[in-house]
Amino acid sequence: MPNSGFNVLLSVNNLRRLALGLCGTLEIAMISVVISVVLGVFYGLLMTKKNRFIYVLCRVYLDAFRIVPILVWLFLLFFGSAIVFHTDLDGVTVSVIIFSMWGTAEMGDIVRGTVSSIPTHQWQSAQALGLTQWQVHRFVIIPQALRRIAPSAINLITRMVKTTSLVVFVGVTEILRVGKQIIEFNMMKNPMASFWIYGFIFFVYFLICYPISKFSKKLEKKWSY
Amino acid sequence: MSLNWDFIVEVIPIYRSAIILTIRIAIIGVVLSIIVGAVCSLINYYKVRGLNLLVRAYIELSRNTPLVIQLFFLYYGLPKLGIMLSNEACAILGLTFLGGSYMAESLRSGLEAVSRVQVELGLSIGLNTFQLIRFVIFPQAMSIAMPALGANCIFLIKETSVVSIIALRDLMSVTKELIGMYYNTTESLMLLVVCYLLLLLPVSFLLIFVERRLRYAEFGV
Structure with missing residues (x-):
C-alpha cells in the first residue's frame, strides 16, 4: 500500500500506545462514575426532603453545573487551585474531582425525579397490606425505583465517557494527545496519518459508547410500564 | 485577594470579541x-425508504461521539482527503453534526406523541400532507418537544466551549492565554465565568418563558 497511510494503524506499537491513552481517559471516567453514583443517591434523597433550605441549596448546586460548561469548571479548578488552596493539582486529580461533582449533581437529579415519580398510592397500599417501613422500601419502592433509574443512570455513563474527552484541555496524556504524537512522528513518512488516526479515535469512542446507550434504551423499553 | 481592576478594564475588549x-x-x-x-x-x-436507515446511522454515530473528537477529525483529518475548511466553518459543521441528531431525537419524540386520532381526523377533513404537518402535527409536536429542544440549545451553546481546540480564539483560549501571559488568574477566570453566565442565563430564562407560553398549545392530553 503506497502512501495510503493506513499502515500507521497496523503498527502494534502505535495501537498499544493509543490503547494506553484511552485507558487513562476511561479510568478517569470510571472512577468518577462510581463516586457519582454513590454520592448521587444521597444527594438525590436529600433533594426529596421537604426542607426548603436544603432544596434551594441543592438546586443551586445542580444549576451551577447545568449552566456553566464543564470545561469552564475544569479551568477554574486547574488554574484556580493554586490561588485558593496554595497547592498545584495535576490534570487527572482536577478531572476526577470535577467529573465527580458534576456526575453527583446529574445522578442526584435522576434519583430525585424517580423517587418523587413513584405514586403515593404505592406507599399507601403497601402500608395497608401491613408491611413495615423497611418492607415497604425493600419490596415496593426500591424495586420500582431501580427500574426507573437504571436507563438514565446508564445513559449518564455514556455522557461521562464522552465528556472525559475534555481532559485533553488540562494536560492529561490521553488518546488524542497520543494520536497527535504518533502523527507528528510519522509526519514525513506518512502524511495521511492524521486522517486515519483521528478517524480511528472517532470510531473507538463510538464503539465504547454505542453498546452502552443501546443497552440503556433496551432496559428502558423492557422496564417501562 | 483584591482584584486588579485596571487589568479587567484593559482586557474586556478581548473578551468581547x-x-x-x-x-x-x-x-x-x-x-x-x-x-x-x-x-x-x-x-x-415517515420512514422514507433508504434514507431512514442512513439517518438512524448518522444519529447513532453523532450521539455516541464527543464533539472534541469530531472537531479533531474534521479539522486535522479531512484536509488529507482534500477537504479544506476554515476553523470557524469546522466548528459550525461539527456543532451541526452533533446538534442535528439531538434535535432530531427530541423532535421525533414530539412527533410520535401526537396521537394517531389527530392525524386521521386531519386526513378525514381533507388536509393534504403539507397542511397536515403545518396545522395539526407541527403545533402539537412542538409544544411537547419544546423543553427538550430548549435543553439542547443550552447544551450546544455549552459545547462551543471546546472550539479552542481547533485554534479559534474563543473565551477558553483567551482565558488560557491571559493566564499564561500576565498571571492574573483570578481576574481572567472571573471574567470567563461572568461571560458564560451572561451568555447562558438569559437563554435559560427565555426558554422557561417560551415553554410556559407553549403549554397553551397542549391539547387533549
Missing part, C-alpha cells in the same frame, strides 16, 4: 442543527 465569536458559532450552529434535526425527524417519522 471572544464572546461575539462564541455567539456567532452558537447561533449558526443551533439554527442549522434545528434544520438538520427537523429533516431527519421527518424522514424517521
Whole structure:
C-alpha cells in the first residue's frame, strides 16, 4: 500500500500506545462514575426532603453545573487551585474531582425525579397490606425505583465517557494527545496519518459508547410500564 | 485577594470579541442543527425508504461521539482527503453534526406523541400532507418537544466551549492565554465565568418563558 497511510494503524506499537491513552481517559471516567453514583443517591434523597433550605441549596448546586460548561469548571479548578488552596493539582486529580461533582449533581437529579415519580398510592397500599417501613422500601419502592433509574443512570455513563474527552484541555496524556504524537512522528513518512488516526479515535469512542446507550434504551423499553 | 481592576478594564475588549465569536458559532450552529434535526425527524417519522436507515446511522454515530473528537477529525483529518475548511466553518459543521441528531431525537419524540386520532381526523377533513404537518402535527409536536429542544440549545451553546481546540480564539483560549501571559488568574477566570453566565442565563430564562407560553398549545392530553 503506497502512501495510503493506513499502515500507521497496523503498527502494534502505535495501537498499544493509543490503547494506553484511552485507558487513562476511561479510568478517569470510571472512577468518577462510581463516586457519582454513590454520592448521587444521597444527594438525590436529600433533594426529596421537604426542607426548603436544603432544596434551594441543592438546586443551586445542580444549576451551577447545568449552566456553566464543564470545561469552564475544569479551568477554574486547574488554574484556580493554586490561588485558593496554595497547592498545584495535576490534570487527572482536577478531572476526577470535577467529573465527580458534576456526575453527583446529574445522578442526584435522576434519583430525585424517580423517587418523587413513584405514586403515593404505592406507599399507601403497601402500608395497608401491613408491611413495615423497611418492607415497604425493600419490596415496593426500591424495586420500582431501580427500574426507573437504571436507563438514565446508564445513559449518564455514556455522557461521562464522552465528556472525559475534555481532559485533553488540562494536560492529561490521553488518546488524542497520543494520536497527535504518533502523527507528528510519522509526519514525513506518512502524511495521511492524521486522517486515519483521528478517524480511528472517532470510531473507538463510538464503539465504547454505542453498546452502552443501546443497552440503556433496551432496559428502558423492557422496564417501562 | 483584591482584584486588579485596571487589568479587567484593559482586557474586556478581548473578551468581547471572544464572546461575539462564541455567539456567532452558537447561533449558526443551533439554527442549522434545528434544520438538520427537523429533516431527519421527518424522514424517521415517515420512514422514507433508504434514507431512514442512513439517518438512524448518522444519529447513532453523532450521539455516541464527543464533539472534541469530531472537531479533531474534521479539522486535522479531512484536509488529507482534500477537504479544506476554515476553523470557524469546522466548528459550525461539527456543532451541526452533533446538534442535528439531538434535535432530531427530541423532535421525533414530539412527533410520535401526537396521537394517531389527530392525524386521521386531519386526513378525514381533507388536509393534504403539507397542511397536515403545518396545522395539526407541527403545533402539537412542538409544544411537547419544546423543553427538550430548549435543553439542547443550552447544551450546544455549552459545547462551543471546546472550539479552542481547533485554534479559534474563543473565551477558553483567551482565558488560557491571559493566564499564561500576565498571571492574573483570578481576574481572567472571573471574567470567563461572568461571560458564560451572561451568555447562558438569559437563554435559560427565555426558554422557561417560551415553554410556559407553549403549554397553551397542549391539547387533549
